[in-house]
Amino acid sequence: MRGPALLLAGIVLFSLLDANSKLLSGQYGVGQVIFLRYAVLVPAFLAARAIRPGFGGPLATRHPGLHAVRILAMMVSAASFFLAFRQLPLAQGYLVFFTAPFLTLALSALVLREAVPRAAWFWCLAGFGGVLLAVAPNLGGGAGSLGGYLAVFIGTVAFAVSQTVNRRLRGEPGLVGVVLWPGLVGLLVFGPMAAADWVAPPPLDLLRLGLNGLLAGTAVVLTAAAYRHADAARLGPYGFVALPVSVALDLGLWGVAPDPATLLGGVVVVFACVMSERARRAAGVDGTMAPAAARLPVPP
Template sequence: MKGPALLLAGIVLFSVNDANSKLLSGHYGIGQVIFLRYVMLLPAFLAARALLAGFGRPGFGGPLATRHPWLQAFRACSMMVSAAGFFLGFRHLPLAEGYLVFFTAPLLTLVLAAAFLREPVPRIAWVWCLVGFGGVLLSVAPKLGGGGGPAVGYLAVLAGTVAFAVNQTLNRRLRAEPGLVGVILWPSLVGLVLFGPMAAADWAPAPPGDILRMLANGALAGGAVICTAAAYRASDAARLGPWGFAALPVSVAFDLAIWDRWPDAATLLGGAVVVGACLMSERARRRALAQAIPAGKAWVPSAPSGKATTLRTAESGKAP
């Protein structure tokens, strides 16, 4: 359960970050909000690294060098697209509706993991993720006819979701390079470079409370990224995919608590479909795993390349 637990923690942190950003998006531009996120995140990481080095634990976060600079750069850029997509999307959409589009991420991640990482994906996982995708379409389709803000919001969240799926796939591809440098330091530097000029162009005076909320997004986003990256290092994409649907009740709770907005019938129906698909996928996965693994064997990842998974005898002689 380590992987799912980490992913659920990341989802909660992402949801708090998105709710805070939605509140800010009505008054401030994307450049200012996201730039201040990294103004907070980068010094916090460097301060933690220096502080621990002073206590005899140098190198917090992992080595600065990488054997895959282009993959690291691609991962950092995918994180920027994801941050921008969700910020712009939630400006026009309730959180619950935006997260229904985000629920296509498990399907996209399965496709990317199978295509580029050669990870084995149980057939039943494909089926139930497709059912979940159908639930998203059931909710979104009736709201696209009028165009305007909702359509722009859905497109922005979809772009953020695709970038998120790419990021999660790259996290697994780069899991041989442990540490936080790749998911905190380099993306923060890229974020400052990309969003700094945008912040200068659309900067709006803000009271200290709003500045603190923008800076708080750095801590929230950093924690969420760390949790999700660790989750995809601990478990395969098929195992984690259905757990992403936990964002639905979290987003509904925020819509009700902050904006006093209850999801409409289409959102509830689509949400019911994707949650049902989540539960059935997990049940089917457990059943298939129990039938496929002989007694005394454990399912473990193969070498860090992520190209396959294998069976090996557990030292304890017990199956997980």
């Protein structure tokens, strides 16, 4: 059970990261919050590498172009999810995010030319139907907004792109490509944005802003470790734990309970994900499209 336990710990930390970012989003802009996340994450990673030489894998890569695409997708995903959770309850955002396996499946078929059984396509459509069922009542200005749903969908598409690229980089294991290089690029991208709308945080807020970096770094390390102890097929179903965790955080921090449409849509999406993956395995298609457990792509 070591793999599932590590994955569940990573999921909880990523959920706390999203909740903390949502709490901070009312006072600070996207540039400042994400810049300070990387400003803590990068030195922490370098410190771990200094203490344990070679931690995170080799610095060199044979595929700089693919890494550049993945980093760009990660930057778009990080910003989009931050903007989405400004307007959406965590549970509704996570529900849309659970369409990432379907989008990754489509990209794998279109870009990587992987075979996809017809049954898997059917369950993809069913999954998107579940999301529409959940979000439709809120599009008129209820718990969420059209802008929030659009932002989380863009973030989910970007995440699916990063996961598709990650499948092409299976031969380059390690955390450098998903922590260090994106962190350095993130400092360059979000630094000017942070400077443009910088708000001087009091000590407690500064601590919470820095905490995001530790949460993100620890979560991705735990998630990567989980996949070294168990395969993706076994760990995939545990990714759905993110949904009840997000519901608990919505209730505990904001007093927001999921409406019946969200609960029903969640059931449809989870069932469709499971059935889509079963269809792929039954057809003997390599690679899992199980729900992603984290906002960062898991190293191969």
